[in-house]
Amino acid sequence: MPKVTIVIPVLNVQPYIRECLDSVVHQTLADLEIFCVDAGSTDGTLEIEQEYERQDPRVRILEDTARSTGYAKNLGIDLAASGYVAIVEPDDYIAEDMMEKLYDAAVRYDLDMVKGNYRSFLGEGKTRLFAEKAVSLCGEDYEKVIDPRSDNRYFGWDMYTWTGLYKKSFLETFGIRHNESGGAAFQDVGFWFQTFCYARRIMLLKDYFYHYRRDNPNASVNNPNRTFVMCEEYKFVKDRLSGDTGTWERVLPAYYHALFRSYFVTYERLAKGLRPDFVKRFYAEIREGYEQGGICRALFDAYELDYLDVLLESGERFADKLERQKAGMEKKRQALSERLQSCGCCIIFSAGSHGSNLQILLKTALHHEITAFCDNSPQKQGKEINGVPVLSPQEAVQKYPDAVYLIANKQYGLQIKGQLADMKIAESKILDCRVEELVDGFL
Numbered sequence: 001m002p003k004v005t006i007v008i009p010v011l012n013v014q015p016y017i018r019e020c021l022d023s024v025v026h027q028t029l030a031d032l033e034i035f036c037v038d039a040g041s042t043d044g045t046l047e048i049e050q051e052y053e054r055q056d057p058r059v060r061i062l063e064d065t066a067r068s069t070g071y072a073k074n075l076g077i078d079l080a081a082s083g084y085v086a087i088v089e090p091d092d093y094i095a096e097d098m099m100e101k102l103y104d105a106a107v108r109y110d111l112d113m114v115k116g117n118y119r120s121f122l123g124e125g126k127t128r129l130f131a132e133k134a135v136s137l138c139g140e141d142y143e144k145v146i147d148p149r150s151d152n153r154y155f156g157w158d159m160y161t162w163t164g165l166y167k168k169s170f171l172e173t174f175g176i177r178h179n180e181s182g183g184a185a186f187q188d189v190g191f192w193f194q195t196f197c198y199a200r201r202i203m204l205l206k207d208y209f210y211h212y213r214r215d216n217p218n219a220s221v222n223n224p225n226r227t228f229v230m231c232e233e234y235k236f237v238k239d240r241l242s243g244d245t246g247t248w249e250r251v252l253p254a255y256y257h258a259l260f261r262s263y264f265v266t267y268e269r270l271a272k273g274l275r276p277d278f279v280k281r282f283y284a285e286i287r288e289g290y291e292q293g294g295i296c297r298a299l300f301d302a303y304e305l306d307y308l309d310v311l312l313e314s315g316e317r318f319a320d321k322l323e324r325q326k327a328g329m330e331k332k333r334q335a336l337s338e339r340l341q342s343c344g345c346c347i348i349f350s351a352g353s354h355g356s357n358l359q360i361l362l363k364t365a366l367h368h369e370i371t372a373f374c375d376n377s378p379q380k381q382g383k384e385i386n387g388v389p390v391l392s393p394q395e396a397v398q399k400y401p402d403a404v405y406l407i408a409n410k411q412y413g414l415q416i417k418g419q420l421a422d423m424k425i426a427e428s429k430i431l432d433c434r435v436e437e438l439v440d441g442f443l
Helices: 017-025 046-056 069-079 098-108 154-155 168-173 189-199 229-241 245-269 271-291 302-311 315-341 352-364 393-399 415-424
Strands: 005-012 032-038 059-063 086-089 115-122 127-133 164-167 204-211 348-349 372-374 388-391 404-407 430-432
Touching: 005 069, 005 098, 017 032, 017 046, 032 046, 032 069, 032 302, 046 098, 059 069, 086 098, 086 168, 098 115, 098 164, 098 204, 127 204, 127 352, 154 245, 164 168, 168 189, 189 229, 189 245, 189 302, 204 388, 229 245, 229 271, 245 302, 245 315, 271 302, 271 315, 302 315, 348 352, 352 388, 372 393, 388 393, 404 415, 415 430
Parallel strands: 005 032, 005 086, 032 059, 115 204, 348 372, 348 404, 372 388, 404 430
Antiparallel strands: 086 164, 115 127, 115 164
């Protein structure tokens, strides 16, 4: 019996499928079965899958007769002969030791699910740009067994399902399924929410295993015309869980916080002509949650609370506020660009998600190269991000005494500013860059 089943839902991804399959078949954990669940590819993808199926007995092609990513994933899970299941999207790829490390942790600690961090990326080959994404921004959440039922804040972790490995018996015991809505339509949202509702033993590993493509023009996140698809996914969650009264009451605040975050991102991605109808739905559902006592302000960060309070008053005011924020974003980008033109040396303080997103913005939109990153974490020092070294703050100040420092840390920005001041960096050379106000959609 294989140790892990990898399910890959596939449809017309010819430019990407070979890299994906190479990363899967070359896992250091060789005891796998690999299901390519194809929804009728016609662009040469199927022929590539058939090539791998002939060469590797672990690879098996299944037919997605429903033309639904949710159905494809459910089918793969149902047919899995292993004790653990992973999902890999066909335009992404994974680190060669991902399955081995996740499986070892799952077995050693008897986990319902185990997840690792991931990197988003743009481009191909040596020109690729990566942004590191931590599933949790709290370092204390890693490398220990957690019961997510103990605190709804765990629902604030990154929701993607492909970062993890899931015990099949756990999924079966609680009847956890993907929504089988048509096409590829955010079905990971419902699956993710169910797993966090019912899991008792989960773990996060610090490794960055998964590589998530953000420039596939056919990906569902890049389709601006699917107005209410995300709403349908949350209705699926509600319908699935509301019959389990105890669980539903416990997770109701987490449900409305997750819904707010998902709808917010969906609204930003929609074509402008579709936004008015969507914001009416957004307002109605959040207002309903508020009146039911389902809004827990402690789960929202300051940025989210600012928009939540406006939305609770009026959907139109929410839309107006966001439009003003977008207009302000362009002005802030321009001001930053003008400020950096006179800088001979520029260092980003923070080598995490915000820092790498800021670097990509500077490089691709403002055409400005940074000299280095610096970070207080010893684990990050000595490494590189997109070819740029990560230094300790002491090394950065010593090596580049005249540098301008861009602070790209949402949580500890004030502390970092004080740290730089203590290191005799002039205030004029410290810029607090609120990345969420500069980057239109994080990588």
